[in-house]
Amino acid sequence: MNISRSLLVAALTASLCSAASKLNVIAATEDLAAIAREVGGDRITVDSIAKGYQDPHFVEPKPSFLLKLQKADLLLMVGLELEIGWLPPLITQSRNPRIQPAAAGYFDTSHYVQVLEIPTGQITRAMGDVHPLGNPHYWLDPENGRRIARAYKDKFSQMQASDAAYFAEREADFEKRLTEAEKGWDAKMAPSAGRKVITYHRSFPNFCERFKLNVVGYVEPKPGIPPTPSHTLEVINLMKSDNIKLILVEPYFDLRTPNSIGQQTGGTVLVLLPSVGGVKEVTTYFQLFDYDINLLTGAFAKYK
Numbered sequence: 001m002n003i004s005r006s007l008l009v010a011a012l013t014a015s016l017c018s019a020a021s022k023l024n025v026i027a028a029t030e031d032l033a034a035i036a037r038e039v040g041g042d043r044i045t046v047d048s049i050a051k052g053y054q055d056p057h058f059v060e061p062k063p064s065f066l067l068k069l070q071k072a073d074l075l076l077m078v079g080l081e082l083e084i085g086w087l088p089p090l091i092t093q094s095r096n097p098r099i100q101p102a103a104a105g106y107f108d109t110s111h112y113v114q115v116l117e118i119p120t121g122q123i124t125r126a127m128g129d130v131h132p133l134g135n136p137h138y139w140l141d142p143e144n145g146r147r148i149a150r151a152y153k154d155k156f157s158q159m160q161a162s163d164a165a166y167f168a169e170r171e172a173d174f175e176k177r178l179t180e181a182e183k184g185w186d187a188k189m190a191p192s193a194g195r196k197v198i199t200y201h202r203s204f205p206n207f208c209e210r211f212k213l214n215v216v217g218y219v220e221p222k223p224g225i226p227p228t229p230s231h232t233l234e235v236i237n238l239m240k241s242d243n244i245k246l247i248l249v250e251p252y253f254d255l256r257t258p259n260s261i262g263q264q265t266g267g268t269v270l271v272l273l274p275s276v277g278g279v280k281e282v283t284t285y286f287q288l289f290d291y292d293i294n295l296l297t298g299a300f301a302k303y304k
């Protein structure tokens with residue numbers, strides 16, 4: 001073998017090895033994928049199943065999801081039964097032993113975060129589609145973003161120990177940037193502290209608690225139950241009596257009822273993003289808060 005040929009072989013081997021050594025991560029949602037990307041950098045590959053503009057409670061299974069799950073070393077999920085309607089059958093059908101429940105590559109992110117709205121007492125059908133383990137929309141508090149990043153750093157390091165120092169460095173840098181960004185977000189939201197809002201679904205409790213907004217009602221009469229005329233009237237009356245001006249709606253809900261509430265109360269309907277990927281230009285965890293906070297502060301400014 002001549003020198004150039006042996007160099008070529010060495011280069012090919014190196015590139016094959018580095019490709020093979022990347023941890024193949026699949027996340028149930030774009031939010032988890034975005035945080036995984038912050039920590040994993042170029043030592044992992046990340047893809048997501050649900051898109052950020054879709055309702056994460058109801059995702060239409062596609063054959064392409066199975067292909068992604070079949071290749072994965074690690075599956076990151078939100079948990080708290082958010083994905084219960086669609087992810088478990090896909091995991092089973094993938095027949096990938098690495099990501100089955102109890103395998104090392106099955107990772108329920110909810111075990112590492114602060115969870116709100118954990119029901120006390122018995123849950124009945126009359127309560128609607130209540131999340132029985134607590135509210136799964138927890139990633140909308142940057143403190144939970146931080147906890148998720150730490151958990152992923154530990155998990156990636158456990159599965160790919162040779163890159164542990166790299167993951168630790170990236171995670172520390174993410175926390176540093178997040179702390180810096182939070183100062184800006186807090187400053188922008190400070191004038192709106194205590195303002196009352198209506199949301200469509202209970203997607204924003206972590207966000208509103210963190211940024212001191214007061215959610216006093218929902219367009220849904222009960223979680224997962226579509227609007228009814230009598231409940232809509234209650235919301236209209238509440239908005240009028242308490243001078244509430246903002247109705248926050250997730251991108252995947254029908255705007256007819258929120259718009260009609262807005263018209264009857266002089267309020268504004270804002271399509272607030274619960275997820276990275278909710279609109280094309282929001283591709284990172286930081287951009288998600290930038291986008292939502294700009295939208296909110298702009299709208300509140302109109303109603304000073």
Ligand SMILES: [Zn+2]
Nearest residue numbers: 057131201202
């Ligand atoms: Zn929900």
